[in-house]
Amino acid sequence: xxxxxxxLEVMQLLEKKIDSFMNDFLIPVEKIWQPTDLLPHSETDTFxxxxxxLREIAKDLPYDFWVVLVGDTITExxxxxxxxxxxxxxxxxxxxxxxxxxxVRHWTGEENRHGDVLNKYLYLSGRVNxxxxxxxxxxLINDGFDIGTGKDPYKNFVYTSFQELATYxxxxxxxxxxxxxxxxxxxxxxxxIAGDEMRHHLAYSEFVNQIFKVDPSEMMLAFQHMxxxxxxxxxxxxxxxxxxxxxxxxxxxxxxxKLGVYTSMDxxxxxxxxxxxxxxxxxxxxxxxxxxxRDFIMKLPxxxxxxxxxxxxxxETHIFKWVQPALIK
Numbered sequence: 001x002x003x004x005x006x007x008l009e010v011m012q013l014l015e016k017k018i019d020s021f022m023n024d025f026l027i028p029v030e031k032i033w034q035p036t037d038l039l040p041h042s043e044t045d046t047f048x049x050x051x052x053x054l055r056e057i058a059k060d061l062p063y064d065f066w067v068v069l070v071g072d073t074i075t076e077x078x079x080x081x082x083x084x085x086x087x088x089x090x091x092x093x094x095x096x097x098x099x100x101x102x103x104v105r106h107w108t109g110e111e112n113r114h115g116d117v118l119n120k121y122l123y124l125s126g127r128v129n130x131x132x133x134x135x136x137x138x139x140l141i142n143d144g145f146d147i148g149t150g151k152d153p154y155k156n157f158v159y160t161s162f163q164e165l166a167t168y169x170x171x172x173x174x175x176x177x178x179x180x181x182x183x184x185x186x187x188x189x190x191x192x193i194a195g196d197e198m199r200h201h202l203a204y205s206e207f208v209n210q211i212f213k214v215d216p217s218e219m220m221l222a223f224q225h226m227x228x229x230x231x232x233x234x235x236x237x238x239x240x241x242x243x244x245x246x247x248x249x250x251x252x253x254x255x256x257x258k259l260g261v262y263t264s265m266d267x268x269x270x271x272x273x274x275x276x277x278x279x280x281x282x283x284x285x286x287x288x289x290x291x292x293x294r295d296f297i298m299k300l301p302x303x304x305x306x307x308x309x310x311x312x313x314x315x316e317t318h319i320f321k322w323v324q325p326a327l328i329k
Contacts, residue, residue: 006218010211011090012091014211026199026203038189039124055127061183063317064258065177065259067255067320068170068261071238071255074136074140082108086107089153118189121189136239136248139245143239145234158223161204162231163233169261177261205274205278216284220294221290221293223293227296227300233253240322251318251320255317265305
């Protein structure tokens with residue numbers, strides 16, 4: 001049987017558990033928070049007063065914070081790319097509307113709220129150039145991404161397990177910084193988003209865990225492939241208006257590292273967390289090739305840690321079109 005057919009068989013096996021996965025890791029529409037719960041209500045008489053208060057509190061937040069918040073928002077708003085990519089994964093049948101396509105649509109519904117609430121907050125804050133933010137989002141959706149997974153569900157689930165935990169870390173740190181500067185609304189907003197990301201991480205990492213039980217060698221090789229490739233952030237093609245593809249991502253990453261929101265050491269920490277979660281050292285029945293892959297994976301965090309410790313960030317702060325210093329004085 002070909003690798004593709006084996007993967008389809010495994011996906012069909014896991015699909016039988018989709019309803020329990022959805023019950024465990026997703027929340028019904030009527031019970032989950034919505035953006036309106038966290039922002040001034042436009043239909044109330046106190047709307048202008050509430051927006052004025054939001055804008056006053058937002059004035060205390062520093063430059064790099066706004067860069068990171070904008071970058072996080074744009075990343076969340078490029079959701080059409082992520083949904084269309086997941087719908088192409090082997091075993092996800094959108095035409096037949098199977099269990100996996102149902103999962104992807106419901107996951108997308110939850111994720112959609114993140115960009116929605118953050119965009120509205122940015123708009124109301126008056127601290128960023130929304131036209132530039134919108135153009136960058138438009139470019140990012142146009143440009144798509146290439147995360148090196150192809151249509152392979154094993155590689156895609158490694159990617160989503162890693163990436164959902166990375167977004168949890170980022171949103172959680174932004175929430176803590178917002179709290180430090182007295183922005184309780186933004187703190188709550190980012191804290192709730194972080195909670196969603198953690199639930200989604202638990203879901204995708206459980207999918208991988210289930211695959212390890214039935215196809216350990218191929219799952220190990222897929223994990224090694226993604227670690228060798230290095231997990232690419234979904235916004236790696238980030239660019240500002242008039243610029244070439246991917247030109248803004250490094251500067252955005254630098255701001256995130258300087259602020260301590262998401263660093264190279266966080267990358268290493270997430271890698272180690274996945275190794276521990278899936279108990280890579282205890283998996284049995286591996287082929288010789290998969291055993292070599294396991295050895296590579298087990299040694300990788302320490303190697304990456306040494307590289308991260310040598311990383312030197314530039315002193316200068318890149319000035320983005322999204323966030324002009326005059327807007328945050």
